[in-house]
Amino acid sequence: MSPASLRAHLRPTLSLAYPVMLSQLGHVLVNVVDSMVVGQTGKVPLAAVSLSVSVSTVVMVLGLGLAMGITPLVAAADGRRDVAALGRLLVNGVWLCAAAGAVLALFGLVVPPLLPYLNQPAEVVALAAPWVRVMFLSLLPLMLFQGFKQFAEGLGLTRQAMLLSVQANLLNAVLCYGLVFGRLGLPELGMMGAAWATLLARGLMALLMAAYVLRAVRLQPYRQAAAQRLLPDAPGLHRLLGLGTPIGVQMMFEMGAFSFSAIMIGWLGATQLAAHQIAINVASVTYMAASGIGAAATIRVGKYYGQQDGPEARQAGLAAYWLTFGFMSLMGLLLVLGRLRIPLYYNHDPAVVAQAAALLLIAAAFQVSDGLQVVGLGALRGLEDVKVPSVVALLAYWVVALPLGYVLGFRAGWGAAGVWVGLLTGLTLVAALLLVRFRRRPFVAAPMNEAALAVR
Numbered sequence: 001m002s003p004a005s006l007r008a009h010l011r012p013t014l015s016l017a018y019p020v021m022l023s024q025l026g027h028v029l030v031n032v033v034d035s036m037v038v039g040q041t042g043k044v045p046l047a048a049v050s051l052s053v054s055v056s057t058v059v060m061v062l063g064l065g066l067a068m069g070i071t072p073l074v075a076a077a078d079g080r081r082d083v084a085a086l087g088r089l090l091v092n093g094v095w096l097c098a099a100a101g102a103v104l105a106l107f108g109l110v111v112p113p114l115l116p117y118l119n120q121p122a123e124v125v126a127l128a129a130p131w132v133r134v135m136f137l138s139l140l141p142l143m144l145f146q147g148f149k150q151f152a153e154g155l156g157l158t159r160q161a162m163l164l165s166v167q168a169n170l171l172n173a174v175l176c177y178g179l180v181f182g183r184l185g186l187p188e189l190g191m192m193g194a195a196w197a198t199l200l201a202r203g204l205m206a207l208l209m210a211a212y213v214l215r216a217v218r219l220q221p222y223r224q225a226a227a228q229r230l231l232p233d234a235p236g237l238h239r240l241l242g243l244g245t246p247i248g249v250q251m252m253f254e255m256g257a258f259s260f261s262a263i264m265i266g267w268l269g270a271t272q273l274a275a276h277q278i279a280i281n282v283a284s285v286t287y288m289a290a291s292g293i294g295a296a297a298t299i300r301v302g303k304y305y306g307q308q309d310g311p312e313a314r315q316a317g318l319a320a321y322w323l324t325f326g327f328m329s330l331m332g333l334l335l336v337l338g339r340l341r342i343p344l345y346y347n348h349d350p351a352v353v354a355q356a357a358a359l360l361l362i363a364a365a366f367q368v369s370d371g372l373q374v375v376g377l378g379a380l381r382g383l384e385d386v387k388v389p390s391v392v393a394l395l396a397y398w399v400v401a402l403p404l405g406y407v408l409g410f411r412a413g414w415g416a417a418g419v420w421v422g423l424l425t426g427l428t429l430v431a432a433l434l435l436v437r438f439r440r441r442p443f444v445a446a447p448m449n450e451a452a453l454a455v456r
Contacts, residue, residue, distance in 0.1 A: 009319030013296050017323070019162035020153065021292030030201065033173045034194040035281050037180050039346040043274040045191045046347055048127035050277030051120055051266060054259035055128075056135040059107050061251040063100050063139060067093070067146035069244025071295070072302040072381050074154025079306030087225025089154075090213070092236035094147040096244075101143030108136030120266045124273070127191060134195035141199075141206035148206075148213040156299060157218070164208045172201035246386035250377065250393045254430075257397035261405060261423060265416045268409075272416045275355035278346045279420075283363040283370070286331040290371035293324045294378025301382025310442070317379035317438055321372065328371030335364035355416060362420040369428040376434030383441055392433050401426025 035053075039046040070093040077085040112129040120128075149161045174184070175197035182188025189196065213219055258280065266273045297320035304313035335342075343356035377389055405422020408414045414421070 009300075009316050010323060013293070013300060013316065013319050013323060016156060016158050016299055017293045017296035017320075019158035019292075020295040021289045023149070023158065023161040023165045023292070030169065030172055030198050032281050032285060033169070033176050034198065035277055036346055037176050038191045038194050039274075039278075041180070041191060043347055043349050043352055044121075044123050044270055045127055046277055046352075047121070047124045047266070047270040047273040048131065048191065049194075050262055050273050050280075051115070051118075051124055051128045052131040052135060053277070054262040055111055055115070056132055056139075058252055058256045058259045059104055059111075059136070060139055060142070061255045062248040063097075063104050063143050064146060065246075065248025065251040066100050066241070066244040067097050067143065067150045068247045068298075068381065069240050069242075069386075070096075070147070070150035071154040072298055072305075072384055073240070073243065074151055075156075075299045075302030075382065076306030076384075078155055079303040083221050083225050086155075086222045087228065088233065088236050089240075090151050090222055090226045091230060092232045092240055093151050094144070095232040096237060096240050097143045097147030101140040104139040104143065105137050107139075108133040111136065118263050118266070120263070120273075121270050124266070124270060130192060131195045134192070134199055138195075138199040138202045141203040144206040145202065145209045148209040152209075152213055152219075153295065154299065154302075155219075156303075158295075158299075160212050160216075161209060164205055164212070167208070168201040168205040171204060172197050175200055243381075243384060243386055246390045247377075247381065250386070250390040253390065253393040253397055257401055257426060258423065260402060261419045264406060264409065264419055268415055271349070271351045272355060274347060274349070274352045275343070275359060276416055278343050278352070278356040279359035279363055281346070282335065282342055282360060283366075286328065286335075286367060287370050287374065289331075290324050290328055291374045291378070293320050293327070293371075294375040296320060297375055297378040298382045301379050302384075303382075305383055313382070317382070320375050320379060321435070321438075324371040324375040325368060328367040331371075332364040332367035335360050335367065339364070358417055359420055362417060362424055366424040366427045369424070369431040373427055373431035373434055376431065376438055379438050380434065380441070385437070385441060388437060389434060392430055392437075396426045396429040396433070400429060 035046060035049055038049050070089060074086060074089050074093075077089060112132050115125045115129055115132070116122075118125075145164075152158075152160060175186070176194045178184035178186035179189045179193025179197055180191065181193075186193075214223065262273065262276055262280070265276045297317055300316040300320070301313045304310075304316055339357045339360035340353075342360065343353040346356075347353065380386070380389055401422045403422075404425055405419040408418030408421050409416065410418070412418055
């Protein structure tokens with residue numbers, strides 16, 4: 001990639017990426033705030049948050065992946081200037097996300113009774129069960145938010161979701177502080193106050209994002225096209241599911257590996273689990289920032305793909321790769337320098353802080369791999385290539401990373417650090433394989449017609 005081409009693509013990629021970064025960070029910052037506030041009440045509540053987040057996030061990312069199937073299709077239709085198709089994508093996307101949110105919320109009735117079978121400390125499970133119920137309930141408004149958000153982002157409108165995420169996170173922080181400690185005139189609910197704060201904040205996000213899409217002048221042509229038929233159609237839903245399901249499965253494989261790692265670390269005790277929650281919390285912040293660049297890659301690659309402009313689609317993806325490499329290298333350096341101080345914002349137990357600092361060193365080592373794999377996924381989604389990455393994730397995380405982590409952590413006696421070295425290996429493998437696939441992919445879409453649409 002020539003320097004001139006890189007410069008030409010960096011600015012528009014950054015323009016799209018930074019609002020998505022902040023919007024994506026909204027999902028993680030909810031857990032960051034919850035962990036920081038609850039962590040001040042003790043290491044057992046913090047360990048309970050770790051277990052709860054590990055379980056609920058696996059289901060959450062399946063829903064987020066389903067919603068992400070909307071964005072590349074919107075970007076490609078926008079590239080073709082197909083207003084009618086965009087109207088149908090708006091209707092089908094919102095219906096799909098609403099139905100998925102309702103189904104995922106019901107998991108809150110199923111999962112809590114299963115927690116005792118995960119062999120976690122009994123006091124941790126007792127605190128985690130009610131938290132999980134509320135967190136699953138919050139997935140309904142979160143999925144509604146995602147339905148409208150992914151449609152807007154596919155059109156390149158990324159700043160609105162960013163602003164709403166910032167506002168909702170400020171509300172969550174205030175409510176979390178007030179409800180956990182009984183401040184600001186609010187009742188003292190302990191760690192459950194953080195869960196209820198998350199539910200309220202996500203409800204606000206859904207209402208405000210829906211209001212934007214349904215009222216913005218810029219989106220009026222698409223609303224008029226959508227108004228021709230407000231009910232979903234089977235072919236449209238089938239296509240969204242065909243693209244979104246592999247994305248959701250891939251994300252579930254990846255997040256499931258991290259969640260099962262937390263469960264394995266929980267076998268070592270509450271101290272190790274609390275330290276894991278701190279380190280994974282911090283690493284998830286940098287990951288979500290990189291996923292913003294990945295989302296920008298989906299939009300830009302998808303738009304050029306829809307325009308049949310293969311060379312520009314390739315250059316857009318490579319520019320996102322270089323941007324991510326620079327950003328995550330910097331993040332890795334910051335984690336090395338701050339590894340001893342960062343844990344103190346969560347908890348002051350010396351054993352927890354020391355263990356978390358050791359895990360942050362490993363997190364620093366996998367920053368570049370983590371960033372490159374998420375931008376690779378984003379670029380491939382822009383090419384509507386989602387099935388092979390799901391297989392790559394399954395093999396890398398569940399055949400390589402987790403077994404290796406178990407051997408190093410429990411057989412070799414490395415403890416939590418061994419489990420994390422397994423994750424480092426899996427992330428590096430995924431990043432390398434996706435980069436090879438992106439470079440070898442064709443960058444021109446097949447002509448769109450009714451027969452091709454039905455097959456896809």
